[in-house]
Amino acid sequence: MSRGNGGADADLPGGRRPARPTSRDVADRAGVSQATVSLVLRDRWHGRVSPARAEYVREAARALGYRPNLAARTLRLGQRRxxxxxxxxxxxxxxxxxxxxxxxxxxxxxxxxxxxxxxxxxxxxxxxxxxxxxxxxxxxxxxxxxxxxxxxxxxxxxxxxxxxxxxxxxxxxxxxxDISDGMRQICSHLLELGHRDFGHLAAAVDTWTFHARARVLAEALARSGSARLVTTERAALTVRDATSAAERALRANPRPTALVCDDDVLAAGACKAARRMGLRVPQDVSVTGIDDLVLAAAVEPELTTVRLPAxxxxxxxxxxxxxxxxxxxxxxxxxPVELVRRGSTAPPPGNGGVPPGP
Amino acid sequence: MSRGNGGADADLPGGRRPARPTSRDVADRAGVSQATVSLVLRDRWHGRVSPARAEYVREAARALGYRPNLAARTLRLGQRRxxxxxxxxxxxxxxxxxxxxxxxxxxxxxxxxxxxxxxxxxxxxxxxxxxxxxxxxxxxxxxxxxxxxxxxxxxxxxxxxxxxxxxxxxxxxxxxxDISDGMRQICSHLLELGHRDFGHLAAAVDTWTFHARARVLAEALARSGSARLVTTERAALTVRDATSAAERALRANPRPTALVCDDDVLAAGACKAARRMGLRVPQDVSVTGIDDLVLAAAVEPELTTVRLPAxxxxxxxxxxxxxxxxxxxxxxxxxPVELVRRGSTAPPPGNGGVPPGP
DNA sequence: GCAGGATAGTAGTACGTATAACCTCGGCGA
DNA sequence: TCGCCGAGGTTATACGTACTACTATCCTGC
The missing domain is CATH 3.40.50.2300 (Response regulator)
Structure with a gap:
């Protein structure tokens, strides 16, 4: 089904190229000038080329398997799009x-x-x-x-x-x-659930977005009046690094009941760390991510996260x-971003429940 | 195409295109011909242009921020690389x-x-x-x-x-x-652990690779003599679909003690299904994936999988x-592929971790 | 002093396309 | 009969680069 190449003409190494047909080849076959071919194929022929001829040109182009050379086109137009x-x-x-x-x-x-x-x-x-x-x-x-x-x-x-x-x-x-809005939505969600002691698992990336996330989180908590940021830990964007950073965060005193993570990968690491320390997610600690990757729905429990419109x-x-x-x-x-509520957030352990240990 | 504000932005000189410098501009600035510029910049000038002039041309190119137009180059050379x-x-x-x-x-x-x-x-x-x-x-x-x-x-x-x-x-x-080798390594690993009843969570993709995975799995189990394929379920490559398919597979009678999945996403879904059914991974059922995505190390337990060299x-x-x-x-x-042993595989229940003896 | 080579550079052209400018030819109103 | 118009084309050219001729100059040995 492939174009009927002569077979022996294309096997010279480094030598001859397949020699794709040009608009001039199409013109020759259709018995018109190259300019006409260009006009027809660029759909600029209305009132300048008769419909019958236009169709004939298109037919010839199809028969030859002609494709315009984009390099030449952009060269002519001066537009390197x-x-x-x-x-x-x-x-x-x-x-x-x-x-x-x-x-x-x-x-x-x-x-x-x-x-x-x-x-x-x-x-x-x-x-x-x-x-x-x-x-x-x-x-x-x-x-x-x-x-x-x-x-x-x-x-x-x-x-x-x-x-x-x-x-x-x-x-x-x-x-x-709108990462500010996303952070605010996360905070509102966790505040409504009754959380007061927050931890922040931040990405160890020196970028405006991540700085903004930290800033907005702090602002939102400050504005709430009741909540506070207990600890902040930074981690590279890998599960392994996130796990150890989250362990440090969960050893803070008082222990945060909600761990806000800059990223789903970090959140997955946080869940892993919590489990490793004998804490249940979300009963003992709530965890939130950002991004809504495939991973967010794959881990157990599924992550409450903010879906970024990638x-x-x-x-x-x-x-x-x-x-x-x-x-x-x-x-x-x-x-705009969207809060996706899933299984990794819940009300904090109650007053009559297990008090946070040292 | 909106030309917009009349005289507000007077900082666009002459025409309105960015007008990147051409080799001719470089030639003018260096006081040589365009051909010389091309020779120098293409490093074809040895013995044809004096070193001093060559350096002067390069200097001019640098000063103008000249970058050759690749479209024109490929057009000339006829090589669309x-x-x-x-x-x-x-x-x-x-x-x-x-x-x-x-x-x-x-x-x-x-x-x-x-x-x-x-x-x-x-x-x-x-x-x-x-x-x-x-x-x-x-x-x-x-x-x-x-x-x-x-x-x-x-x-x-x-x-x-x-x-x-x-x-x-x-x-x-x-x-x-080498997916055949990968499948064989998975089977060997599970057989050594003592598994006999296998399930296959297959990708619902009509492709040679996935057919091959099923075929090689069947062959490897047949060759072992002792093991058998209890059930095969197919699922789309999403966590959600994999979960329900894995639930069906785990309701088979006898229940497979090892679930071989075509893909890490499927394996994550399988773990989720197992947990939902009250089964522990890997104590009650072993699960394996293929690919070694980030996800494989994020879920709990971490997936035993075959790393494909993407x-x-x-x-x-x-x-x-x-x-x-x-x-x-x-x-x-x-x-070549590589088996990555992690936490989602273990000896089957009732075997006590002792490899099967004669 | 001069053939002949090395050296240093330039003019010219081809690549394939898009389009401005031009040409040809009937029809048609005056 | 002429001038004009529009339909239906064609010719010519530009885009920016790479490279093949080709020219011109300077040595160098005899």
Whole structure:
């Protein structure tokens, strides 16, 4: 079923390329000029080419399996419609979803998305933009891709930042989930359940979002009047590190009855730590996450968490980039989040129950 | 396209396009011809341009922030060095890792990777290759991206299949993890622990890999002589579906003491089902997964699983594609896997941890 | 002093596409 | 009869790069 290649013509190593048909080949076959082919195939022929001929050209293109050479097209138009997405590690479910959203939006606008996975692995970590930026006309970057950010300034490219403070640089658009609202919803939920002693399992990532989470948590608790933040521990975003950090947090005195985690992975580690210490979740300690990864519904108990709109961050990021490329002001987008109540939160152990031990 | 505010932003000089410098701009600045710039920057100048001038050109390029236009370059060279990666859903951690591996390998060979996330979402599901294939010269596709595979035949492009049966089509290269070895290792592990009654929680995906998993499991159990497959249930790759399917499997008579799952997500669901039925993992029932996702170490107990080399599948896929593009025979790559023993497997109840004697 | 080579650089062109500018040819009202 | 118009094309050109000729200059040995 594959295109009838002559068989022997394509096996020269490093030599001849498959020689895809060009618009001129189509023109020859249809007996028209190359310009006509372009007009027809770009749907710009109305009132300039007769319908019969247009159909004939399309037929010829189909027969030859013609696909326009995008490189040539973009060269002519001068529009290198490609966005570079810089994320810390695509191996993470969250950023995979961000990319998915960006890619879908990009497909609708017929532009490409190239990924620059920041150099987590080995290797010489080549200049991120030496190769990629050659065809890129805009960058969407997560603030968590710290290593790559230095090079962004020099690029002189339109920039959209994800998870970054709005308004820092006038020319930089930002896209953020409404993490303040999310934190507030978590706090309200836990306060309504009757919790007073809170712990914070924070991500050991030096990023605005995570700073904001800590700040909003503190503010919300302060505003409640009754609640207080008993302990704060920081952990890398791995289950293993989260577990030991959570153990430290749960050894605080008084022991927090609610552990607010910056992330679902941290929350999973926290549950693990609690169990290891003989505490039940949620009866003895409530745990909350953020993100709503697949993992959140897989662990036992299922995590109460805040669902961040990862896909929407990607699509909104791309939309913001298009907006900037279109000459408009760089805006700041805030996306709504949603509290998902599941099994890892409950009222704190009652006064008549087991008192917190030393 | 909104040009918008009339004289407000006067900082855009001349036309309104960003106007990235071209090699001719560099030439003007350096006082040489465009050809010289190209020679110098492509490192083809030895013995043709004086070292002093070459350095001067490089200096000018640096000062202007010049980046060669890759579109123009590939147009001239006629080499569209771009691979298309077709995966079922990038939102999945596994395929995110596959992409990561492919991207790293691609970067080393200075070629691009474009993702085609098969249309899981809404929308008209446009021709996958209408836009992408324009610049693509090879395709790496997972057999799990079923919807997109139909279009691949017509493309006439070199094709590398992931998770697909080797040798089906002569021109198609394949890359697979050694799933047979993985299944055998799981079986050996469980047989050594003393299990006899096995259950299989299979993925409801009509793909060669998953068929192979079932076949190899059956063969391994048959060869053991003592063990048998008590039940097989199929589930979609979600925790929710896996849970109900696992409940059915655990209600089989006799109840399996070991539940072999096609996937970590399924295994997480199985653990959940067991607990819901009052069974302890691993004391009452052992559960195994495949993949070794982050999730595998997050659930309680941590999953015994087979780690599939996702990144290597990506890089090997790209290597295979390069090989085919280079004119060599389409080969079949088999990548080693590794059994990861964790907490979800133990001797079956009533065996006391003593391996079965004669 | 001059052939001949090494050195240093430039002019010109091709790649495949999109589109502005131009051309041709009937029909038609004056 | 002419001038004009619009439909239905075509010709020519630009996009930015890579590289093949080609020219021009400077040595160097005989």
């Amino acid at each position: 490609t966005a570079l997405l810089v994320v810390p590690a695509l191996t993470t479910e969250f950023f995979a979803r961000v990319h998915s959203g960006a890619a879908r939006m990009a497909a609708e606008h017929d532009i490409g998305v190239v990924l620059y996975p920041s150099p987590g692995g080995v290797g010489p970590a080549p200049d991120p933009f030496a190769s990629a930026s050659a065809t890129v006309d805009g960058v969407i970057a997560s603030s968590m891709a710290a290593e790559a950010l230095a090079g962004l300034r020099d690029g002189g490219l339109p920039l959209v930042m994800l998870d970054s403070e709005p308004g820092l640089a006038p020319a930089v658009a930002t896209v953020n989930p 896909e929407e961050m990607g699509s909104a990021g791309l939309a913001a980039l298009l907006s900037v490329l279109g000459g408009r002001e760089a805006g700041n987008t805030l996306l | 771009t691979a298309l990666l077709v995966v079922p859903a990038l939102t999945t951690e596994f395929f995110a890792r596959v992409h990561s591996g492919a991207a790293r390998m691609a970067a080393e060979h200075d070629i691009g990777v474009v993702l085609y996330p098969s249309p899981g979402g809404v929308g008209p599901a446009p021709d996958p290759f209408a836009s992408a294939s324009a610049t693509v010269d090879g395709v790496i596709a997972s057999s799990m991206a079923a919807e997109a595979l139909a279009g691949l035949r017509d493309g006439g492009l070199p094709l590398v299949m992931l998770d697909s049966e080797p040798g089906l089509a002569p021109a198609v290269a394949t890359v697979n993890p 990144e290597e599948m990506g890089s090997a896929g790209l290597a295979a594609l390069l090989s085919v593009l280079g004119g060599r025979e389409a080969g079949n790559t088999l990548l």
